[in-house]
Amino acid sequence: MMLNIAPADLQSVWLTLKLASVVTLLLLLIATPLAWWLAHSRRWYKGIIASLVALPLVLPPTVLGFYLLLLMGPHGVVGELTHALNLGRLPFTFAGLVIGSVLFSMPFAVQPIQNAFESIGKRPLEVAATLRASLLDQFFSVALPLARPGFLTAMILAFAHTVGEFGVVLMLGGNIDGETRVLSVAIYSHVEAMEYDAAHVLAGGMVLFSFVVLLGLYLLGGKEGKR
Amino acid sequence: MAIHAHFTLSHPNFSLDVKFQAPAVGVTALFGVSGSGKTTLLRCIAGLERATGSLSINDEIWQNERVFLPTHQRPLGYVFQEASLFPHLSVRANLEYGYKRIKPAERKVPLEQVVSWLGLEHLIARGDPAQLSGGERQRVAIGRALLTSPRILLMDEPLSALDSASKQEILPYLERLHRELAIPVLYVSHAMEEVTRLADHLVLLQQGKVIASGALHETLARLDLPLAAFDDAGSVIEARVAQHDEPYHLTRLDFSGGSLWVGKVNQALGMPVRARVLARDVSLATHAPQGSSITNILTARITELRDEGVDKVMVKLRVGDSHTLLSRITRRSRDHLQLLAGMEVFAQVKSVALM
Numbered sequence: 001m002m003l004n005i006a007p008a009d010l011q012s013v014w015l016t017l018k019l020a021s022v023v024t025l026l027l028l029l030i031a032t033p034l035a036w037w038l039a040h041s042r043r044w045y046k047g048i049i050a051s052l053v054a055l056p057l058v059l060p061p062t063v064l065g066f067y068l069l070l071l072m073g074p075h076g077v078v079g080e081l082t083h084a085l086n087l088g089r090l091p092f093t094f095a096g097l098v099i100g101s102v103l104f105s106m107p108f109a110v111q112p113i114q115n116a117f118e119s120i121g122k123r124p125l126e127v128a129a130t131l132r133a134s135l136l137d138q139f140f141s142v143a144l145p146l147a148r149p150g151f152l153t154a155m156i157l158a159f160a161h162t163v164g165e166f167g168v169v170l171m172l173g174g175n176i177d178g179e180t181r182v183l184s185v186a187i188y189s190h191v192e193a194m195e196y197d198a199a200h201v202l203a204g205g206m207v208l209f210s211f212v213v214l215l216g217l218y219l220l221g222g223k224e225g226k227r
Numbered sequence: 228m229a230i231h232a233h234f235t236l237s238h239p240n241f242s243l244d245v246k247f248q249a250p251a252v253g254v255t256a257l258f259g260v261s262g263s264g265k266t267t268l269l270r271c272i273a274g275l276e277r278a279t280g281s282l283s284i285n286d287e288i289w290q291n292e293r294v295f296l297p298t299h300q301r302p303l304g305y306v307f308q309e310a311s312l313f314p315h316l317s318v319r320a321n322l323e324y325g326y327k328r329i330k331p332a333e334r335k336v337p338l339e340q341v342v343s344w345l346g347l348e349h350l351i352a353r354g355d356p357a358q359l360s361g362g363e364r365q366r367v368a369i370g371r372a373l374l375t376s377p378r379i380l381l382m383d384e385p386l387s388a389l390d391s392a393s394k395q396e397i398l399p400y401l402e403r404l405h406r407e408l409a410i411p412v413l414y415v416s417h418a419m420e421e422v423t424r425l426a427d428h429l430v431l432l433q434q435g436k437v438i439a440s441g442a443l444h445e446t447l448a449r450l451d452l453p454l455a456a457f458d459d460a461g462s463v464i465e466a467r468v469a470q471h472d473e474p475y476h477l478t479r480l481d482f483s484g485g486s487l488w489v490g491k492v493n494q495a496l497g498m499p500v501r502a503r504v505l506a507r508d509v510s511l512a513t514h515a516p517q518g519s520s521i522t523n524i525l526t527a528r529i530t531e532l533r534d535e536g537v538d539k540v541m542v543k544l545r546v547g548d549s550h551t552l553l554s555r556i557t558r559r560s561r562d563h564l565q566l567l568a569g570m571e572v573f574a575q576v577k578s579v580a581l582m
């Protein structure tokens with residue numbers, strides 16, 4: 001093997017990709033209606049919702065992780081609920097990581113989609129309505145295809161951001177092999193244990209991955225811009 | 228068969244309180260200056276704006292106290308100021324967007340007919356709507372709206388965003404639409420030229436209210452409306468091509484009030500044409516003028532006089548059985564000639580614009 005990567009580290013890579021994929025998928029499902037509402041609503045509490053969604057942008061990840069830990073722990077509201085539903089406890093599990101990551105990456109998914117919806121404006125939807133398209137039809141046949149660049153940006157950002165996440169994971173998931181030890185935590189552990197070679201392989205891989213993501217975004221932006 | 232509309236709407240800087248009915252045939256122009264509420268009224272009719280009130284088209288209720296049909300359930304076609312073609316769809320897919328969404332049994336306007344009729348073949352071949360000029364895009368938008376086989380076509384200043392060359396390119400299509408399709412049209416405009424060219428019926432709006440509604444030639448010639456004060460106030464005469472004078476490159480148009488010679492018209496004999504005569508181009512004489520260079524002299528009867536400002540008088544004249552001319556003269560001329568309602572005069576028409 002060219003890269004000397006330990007099976008445990010490989011598992012971390014796999015776990016990270018799994019986490020990022022699940023989170024991206026969930027975020028698309030949650031962020032799309034939320035972004036639509038934020039783009040079109042005129043309610044007074046829209047600003048409050050928008051601020052809450054954007055909060056993870058400015059909040060230290062440890063703060064979010066801390067509160068989530070309390071909330072999902074044995075004495076937290078969510079913790080009691082999951083216990084009552086026989087789902088067990090969420091902290092230190094993969095499911096817990098998913099929830100934490102979804103919340104933490106939310107603004108990265110919502111904002112590009114919201115911007116895309118806003119830049120489409122009302123006119124194309126009105127045109128579609130005069131051409132007999134129902135609301136749902138307008139959404140799928142006009143809004144969604146026109147917002148495609150926004151969705152691509154949202155997906156890439158949400159995925160990349162989840163891959164790179166550290167603070168929330170550490171607070172919420174700890175460092176359990178095969179369950180919650182994602183890449184960033186694995187690198188941290190290697191450094192703590194003075195295993196710099198292993199850390200290099202993972203860290204270098206992250207640098208390469210991040211660069212490819214950004215390059216992809218740039219190329220994509222150029223292509224969309226020319227249309 | 229009629230359109231009955233009654234809407235009230237109140238915004239902070241704007242209120243709409245309109246009530247009108249119009250025949251559900253031909254072209255009805257909603258005319259007014261910007262801010263008079265004509266676009267808002269059209270949007271209310273389409274259900275894009277929610278106003279309180281009622282609306283029925285040919286006894287079919289689209290809105291009343293209990294009913295509000297959402298836009299996509301109203302069998303209408305809407306042409307916006309900007310063509311608003313879907314950029315993610317090809318020209319063909321744009322045309323078919325509404326067509327696909329109506330039941331096959333309701334597709335009364337065939338695709339091929341609209342395509343050949345609006346000359347869209349080579350536009351479809353170009354594929355991407357971004358490759359089309361403004362006028363071409365608007366033609367596609369009109370086709371797209373027609374393909375939903377609408378029971379009424381709403382047009383919101385479809386020419387105002389176009390340069391005058393594109394306007395001239397589209398107008399013939401609109402006239403054809405007028406002549407060949409049995410779909411009633413509500414046409415919003417602030418351009419008198421378009422209105423006199425296309426409309427049969429005129430609804431006049433001012434500050435969110437309907438101030439007049441009636442047949443085009445009657446409403447245009449009403450002296451009590453602000454229209455009569457326009458610099459380009461005038462009347463419309465429906466005539467037929469009667470004779471071509473090839474050597475002099477002239478054409479004679481006949482109507483019940485007499486005939487008018489105009490510059491050569493490329494229309495076959497017997498074809499209907501619409502002529503617009505501006506009030507400032509009509510002068511009056513009490514005796515048949517001799518040796519005048521003006522060839523178009525019509526006998527007319529004065530039906531109404533109205534002072535206009537300090538120095539002008541607007542004179543309304545009847546020619547033939549049902550035609551009207553307006554003449555703007557000075558107050559001094561009126562007093563000199565002692566013009567009164569009921570008098571017979573000779574109207575000299577200096578210029579006729581063909582629509």
